[in-house]
Amino acid sequence: MEGTIVKIISNLYTVKTSSGLYDCHARGKFRNDALTPLVxxxxxxxxxxxxxxxLKPRENELTRPSISNVNLALIVTSVKKPNLSLNLLDKMISIITIKQITPILVFTKLDLLDKEEKKNIRLLMNYYKKIGYQVFTNQEVKKLFKVLKNKIVVVTGQTGAGKSTLINKMDKNLNLKTDEISESLGRGKHTTRHVELFQIKNFYLADTPGFSSLDFQDCSKEEIKNSFVEFKKYACPFKDCMHFKEQECLVKKAVEKEEILASRYQNYIDFIKNK
Ligand SMILES: Nc1nc2c(ncn2[C@@H]2O[C@H](COP(=O)(O)OP(=O)(O)O)[C@@H](O)[C@H]2O)c(=O)[nH]1
Ligand SMILES: [Mg+2]
Ligand SMILES: [Zn+2]
Incomplete structure (x- = not known):
């Protein structure tokens, strides 16, 4: 029978199938093959x-937490308390894109903004939409449900951004503690190896402690460049243009003309400079 591993505690694997949940062990063969089943x-x-x-072949694989076949990552970003960090947002978008996971942007705490600030956030959200991302506020849970249907989803974002609050809004039964330093949904007695996917409606959601601490360590400059999707349409005269020190760079021109958001370009330079 076919199923999906939804929970691992030590060496006990909970597999969800069309006829319910089964607690299984892995066959010795996996251990010999150095292939460890993942949630x-x-x-x-x-x-x-x-x-x-x-085990069926994996589409992708995350570490910390160990989880495979992730389709979407919700990047939860607060616009105030903690203050908006576009550097962090662009960093998460890039890393998630490089891992071949689709980022979904969710902005929170717009209620803490005055009229003018709200207008500016709307403009910012529209820019990210225009370059191809799906962008929501945490008030748009119904719209989010449509996007999350049948997907395996991870949630990432700064501490205090409103991740637990958002997940609680999606499923009132989960009743996660908010304002908690600990990010783990399933924390507790099982400290050994405990990763769990929570089913909400028709999608799976993984709590991802540590996911927000991802960095560009394993990414090349090329990969970072390609993760800035809006740069792709500019065919610079120099074929392998990094849009940095090159002359006649069309991306730099587009930044000057405000076709490309200045903060996006600055963050890009920041990321590749440190490589
Ligand atoms: N004003 C306001 N507060 C929010 C919003 N979302 C979350 N919060 C508050 O922000 C704090 C941190 O939220 P929490 O969900 O624990 O953040 P997490 O660390 O990302 O899980 C809590 O006090 C929440 O009540 C929002 O949209 N507006
Ligand atoms: Mg939390
Ligand atoms: Zn260029």
Whole structure:
């Protein structure tokens, strides 16, 4: 029978199938192959003996937390308390894109802004929409549900950004503590190896402690450049233009003409400079 691993505690794997949940062990073979089943893995199980027989190939794999086949990442960004950090936002967009996961932007705490500030945030949100991202506020849970349908989703963002509040809004039964330093939904007794996907309606959501501490360590300058999607339409005269010190760079011209958001370009330079 086919299923998805939704929870791992030590070496016990909970597999969700069309006929319910099964607590399974992995066959010894996996350990010999140095292939460790991850939350998110699609697998074939032996229902009678409660064994995972086979793992399906993975689409992608995250570490810290270990989870596979992630489709979407919700980047939760507060516009105040903590203050908006476009550097952090662009960094998360880039890293998530490089990992071949689709970023979804969710802005929070717009209620703390005055009229003028709100207008500016709307302009900013429109820029990110224009370059191709799906952008929401945390008031738009119904719209988010449509995007999340049938996906495996991780949630990331600064402490205090409103991640737990948003997840609670999606599923009142979860009742996560807000204002908590600890980010773990499933924390508690099982400190060994405990990763869990929570089913909300028709999608799976993973709590992701540590995910926000990702950096560009494993990414090349090229990958960072390609993750700035709005640069792609500019064919600079120099074929491998990094849009940095090159002359006649069309991306730099587009920044001057305000076609490209200045903060996006500055953050890009910041990221590649440190490589
Ligand atoms: N004013 C306002 N406060 C919010 C909003 N979203 C979350 N908060 C508050 O911000 C604080 C941190 O939220 P929390 O969900 O714990 O953030 P997390 O650390 O990202 O999980 C809590 O006191 C929430 O009540 C919002 O949209 N507006
Ligand atoms: Mg939280
Ligand atoms: Zn260029």
């Amino acid at each position: 998110g893995d699609k697998c074939i199980i032996d229902v009678e003996n409660k064994y995972i027989l086979e």
